Amino acid sequence: MSRTMPLAENREQTDVLVIGAGLAGLVAAAEALDAGRSVMVLDQENEANLGGQAWWSFGGLFLIDSPEQRRLGIRDSLELARGDWLATAGFDRDTDVWGRQWAEAYLDFAAG
Ligand SMILES: Cc1cc2nc3c(=O)[nH]c(=O)nc-3n(C[C@H](O)[C@H](O)[C@H](O)COP(=O)(O)OP(=O)(O)OC[C@H]3O[C@@H](n4cnc5c(N)ncnc54)[C@H](O)[C@@H]3O)c2cc1C
Known part of the structure; x- marks a missing residue:
């Protein structure tokens, strides 16, 4: 209730x-x-x-160049994903160091 x-x-x-x-x-x-x-x-x-x-x-999952994407002919790569993330995040201050490291770790994870 x-x-x-x-x-x-x-x-x-x-x-x-x-x-x-x-x-x-x-x-x-x-x-x-x-x-x-x-x-x-x-x-x-x-x-x-x-x-x-x-x-x-929306229950979305962040995956990079997954087998499913490849099967559907969707071009994707770690470099593309990194470019999208960095362009959106706009890390531009010293204090962004941890955010950037987290992003890199998550990108590696999602591309694995
Ligand atoms: C578009 C999008 C895509 C995502 N994709 C992924 C993905 O692929 N993989 C992944 O792992 N994660 C993804 N995430 C992140 C994931 O959804 C979040 O990390 C997770 O839902 C966070 O859950 P939470 O309960 O910790 O925090 P939140 O979902 O932020 O919940 C906190 C709640 O507390 C409430 N609240 C805050 N302050 C107060 C207050 N003072 N009083 C009362 N209520 C308060 C808020 O209203 C909110 O409902 C995505 C997020 C978004 C927005």
Whole structure:
């Protein structure tokens, strides 16, 4: 059951309060329910956006030059993917060093 109400008016009790209904929060809520706890999930977004970023990803998967792409004749490569990622991310500050390293690691993973 889901409800939208101002927090100040909400006097319900719960064993577990999960803040954020993204994948992490929903998995935590499911685990708590499986363990027999009562669970309340709060999110800053409305019900239509349940799932956080997963809602926006549409269940999409980031794969590079996969067998399926090759089978369909889709040209792809690590270099193309890296170019797309770097052009979108626009890493241009010293503080981007970790973001860039993460991107490189993820690109290698997705191309494997
Ligand atoms: C277009 C797109 C494609 C993607 N493709 C892939 C992919 O191929 N492979 C992959 O591994 N990952 C992919 N991702 C990333 C993946 O979807 C996210 O890493 C994952 O969904 C994050 O889940 P999360 O629960 O950690 O965080 P989030 O989904 O960000 O959830 C956090 C939730 O907390 C809520 N919240 C935040 N602050 C508050 C607050 N103060 N009070 C109440 N609620 C709050 C937010 O509204 C949100 O619902 C993609 C993401 C996008 C957008």
